[in-house]
Amino acid sequence: MIKGRTSRRNAARLLTALLLFLAADAALFCMAGIPRVETAAQQRTWEGLDLLNKYRENPDMAGWLQVDGTNINYPVMKGEEYLFRNFAGEYDDSGSLFVAEDWTDEDLCTLIHGHNMWMYGTMFHPLHSFADGGFFRRNRTIRFYTVGEDGLSAEKRTYEIICCIRTRVDEWNYASCRKIAVGEDLDAFAAECRSRAVQEWTAEDGSERLEGLIVLSTCSYHVRGDRGRLLVVGELADRRAQTRIDVQQREKP
Numbered sequence: 001m002i003k004g005r006t007s008r009r010n011a012a013r014l015l016t017a018l019l020l021f022l023a024a025d026a027a028l029f030c031m032a033g034i035p036r037v038e039t040a041a042q043q044r045t046w047e048g049l050d051l052l053n054k055y056r057e058n059p060d061m062a063g064w065l066q067v068d069g070t071n072i073n074y075p076v077m078k079g080e081e082y083l084f085r086n087f088a089g090e091y092d093d094s095g096s097l098f099v100a101e102d103w104t105d106e107d108l109c110t111l112i113h114g115h116n117m118w119m120y121g122t123m124f125h126p127l128h129s130f131a132d133g134g135f136f137r138r139n140r141t142i143r144f145y146t147v148g149e150d151g152l153s154a155e156k157r158t159y160e161i162i163c164c165i166r167t168r169v170d171e172w173n174y175a176s177c178r179k180i181a182v183g184e185d186l187d188a189f190a191a192e193c194r195s196r197a198v199q200e201w202t203a204e205d206g207s208e209r210l211e212g213l214i215v216l217s218t219c220s221y222h223v224r225g226d227r228g229r230l231l232v233v234g235e236l237a238d239r240r241a242q243t244r245i246d247v248q249q250r251e252k253p
Contacts, residue, residue, distance in 0.1 A: 051145045052147065052153075057087075058075075059151060060089075062076045062077065062078045063144055063147055064076065064145040065143070065145075066144075067126070067141075067142050067216070067232075068140060069129065069135065070126035070127070070129065072124065072127070074097050076096075076099060076112055077099075078098065078099055078100070079101040080101070095115050097123070099112055100178055104149060105146040105155065108211075109186060109213045110178070110214045111174075111175060111178045111215045111217060112214065112216050113218070114216070114217070114218050116128070123218075127216055130161070130230075130232050131164050131198055131199060136161070136199040140161050140201070141159070141161065141234075142232075143158055144157045144214060155244045157212070157236060157237075158236075159213075159236055160201070160234060160235050162200065162202075162233055163193050164230070164232050165198065165233065166198055166231075167228075168223055168228055170227055172196070177215055186210045186212075186213060190210055193233045210235060212235075213236065214233070214236070215231055215234075216232045217230075
């Protein structure tokens with residue numbers, strides 16, 4: 001009997017320690033200054049006016065990213081200094097999602113970097129689920145809410161995921177995609193992505209020229225060291241169908 005009571009006490013202590021650890025981890029997440037979205041319904045209703053209000057807190061923000069089937073629901077910052085800084089500009093091991101400092105909402109290809117925080121399942125770690133064929137087929141959408149250069153307008157852009165890629169930084173300069181300036185080069189880059197894909201989705205009608213791409217990039221450990229990368233690539237839906245919000249229009253009586 002004494003041995004049984006001791007075992008139960010030890011189990012209770014372990015459970016208490018685990019709960020305290022999870023509570024502390026949640027507190028650290030909240031302190032990072034990144035608002036949480038609790039339900040799928042709330043996630044779908046995040047709109048441009050909220051984005052513009054958030055932009056006023058930190059004009060380094062390029063937009064906000066959401067990916068179907070994952071908990072990716074974060075601001076996207078401008079500049080590599082956000083590799084280890086959160087939205088508030090404070091040091092954070094998780095860093096922020098970020099684009100190049102010279103990114104604009106007119107770029108044909110948007111490249112977004114994020115840490116693979118596998119120990120917490122946060123930041124861009126969930127992108128690795130797209131390497132699984134079943135998950136890839138069930139989750140098809142990326143939403144990127146962009147802020148205009150003047151900070152007075154926002155656009156909700158919807159991308160269809162076309163492929164998932166495992167690669168190495170020393171075998172393919174995929175980062176050059178952010179310099180694409182003409183449609184022909186965008187088409188060629190999309191074709192290159194498909195040729196390297198571990199998962200791919202081909203639309204029934206691929207005759208129309210692409211209007212834009214988004215590339216989400218994170219570390220992958222399918223190779224030794226820090227050279228591996230996993231990419232999820234999305235194709236912009238009809239640009240004319242995107243939702244644009246102008247704060248000046250909203251403020252008119």
